Amino acid sequence: MPDKDIISRAYIETVVDKYYTTEQSSWRIIYTVPMKELLSDLNSVLIATIMVVIGCLIVALIFTMFISTYLTSPINRLIDSMERVKKGNFKEKVNFKYNDEIGVLGEQYNDMIDNINNLIDKVYLLQIQEKEAELKALQAQINPHFLYNTLDSIFWKAQKSNNKEISEMIYALSKLFRLTLNRGYEFTYIKNEKDFIENYLLLQKMRYGDKLSYSIRFDEEILSYRIPKLILQPFVENAIAYGTEFSNTESMIIVTGDQHDKGIRFTIKDNGRGMSSELIAKILSDDRSNIANESTGYAMKNIRKRLSLYYDDNFNFNIYSTEMNGTTIEIIIPINSKKIIDGGVRSV
Structure with a gap:
């Protein structure tokens, strides 16, 4: 090897x-x-x-x-x-199965879509109401100067005839025309709303005489603030229509306005026949169709709806009433309404 x-x-x-x-x-x-x-x-x-x-x-x-x-x-x-x-589909939503970060994002997105829809609905309803107010203003105006001039002529004729009662009625009516039109603005000073109620009740007092008594008390410090026009007069009208007309005793109406916490509070109180709890519940509900045949509640419901459009949920609307024991309406709106509306909101 x-x-x-x-x-x-x-x-x-x-x-x-x-x-x-x-x-x-x-x-x-x-x-x-x-x-x-x-x-x-x-x-x-x-x-x-x-x-x-x-x-x-x-x-x-x-x-x-x-x-x-x-x-x-x-x-x-x-x-x-x-x-x-x-592309304009504001009913769009997404649904996720899990509650992770993407699921939370989806929920926030759905909430945003709901808020957008609510804002669109509010703006749309507000535009409709402004158009209705615009139409009513146009119908009422016809020719305002003609009406003013005619009433002015009648007033001076009554003055010359020493008919003081007719003169006062004509003067009050002419002021009602001016305050109602409000130069086309949707908001008015509280002072103007107070003057409107005073002239309206003055005319009603001349109609009903001793059957009607009234008191109007507004604090001076709130008179320079602005509010939506004609939000108090319909309650006074209801108090007369469903109190004074159906009563054999003296009807008393008290209208007040003052500061309340961080808001402005208005109350309209009468000693009329009052309202049922069912009617009050319908007025305070959001369903607009369940009260169409009751004119008193329908007017109140419309005012509540207008307030919700202007102030969202930053207002209070309360009804205190029992049948045959009178009614008290309480409205509280934000005190900063003057700052919001200083620019003016015109309907015509």
């Missing part, structure tokens, strides 16, 4: 050699294994490992795409909904 030192270098590079020495002799037994055969199994393992890594990368990519689509799908739905809102 050749010694290990004489094995060619090239042969050693192509094989893996091992040897051992026998116990009986000093001979060395050498055995060799070709390198290719030795590494063949390792190559198979390497190829298998590479295939497994590639497979894992493909699975990870698919899984990542799935997760990405799952996470971005709610956002895409929200974006699509916004596009529809942008």
Whole structure:
């Protein structure tokens, strides 16, 4: 057997050699294994490992795409909904199953859409009411100067005839015309509203005589504030129509205005026949159709609706009444209404 030192270098590079020495002799037994055969199994393992890594990368990519689509799908739905809102569909909403960050975002978005719808409805209703007021103002005006001049002529004729009662009635009526028209403005000073009620009750007093008594008390510090016109007179009219006309005793109406906390409070109190709890509940409800056949409640409901359009929920409207024991109407509006309306709101 050749010694290990004489094995060619090239042969050693192509094989893996091992040897051992026998116990009986000093001979060395050498055995060799070709390198290719030795590494063949390792190559198979390497190829298998590479295939497994590639497979894992493909699975990870698919899984990542799935997760990405799952996470971005709610956002895409929200974006699509916004596009529809942008085109004018303000009834659009999105619903998410989970209460995660995207779910909270969806809830806030739905609340925003609801607020937009409410604002649109309020503006739309306000425009309708302004158009109605505009039409009524046009109908009432016809030719205001003609009416004023005619009433002025009648007033001076009554003065010349020393008919003081007729003169007062004509003067009060002419002031009612002026205050009602209010130069087309939707808001008026509290002082003007007070004057309107005084002239209205003066005319009613001349009609009913001793059957009607009234008192009007407004604090001086509130007279410079502005309020929607004709929000008090309909209550006074109801007190007369459903109190004085149906009563054989003296009818008393008390109208007051004062500061109350951070607002302005008006009360209209009468000793008439009062209202039932069912009617009061209908007036204070939001349903506009359940009271159409009751004129007194319908007028009150309209005023409450006007107040809600102008002041949102920043006002109080209360009715204290029992049948045959009179009625007290209480209205409290924000005291900053003067600042809000200083620019004026014109309906014509």
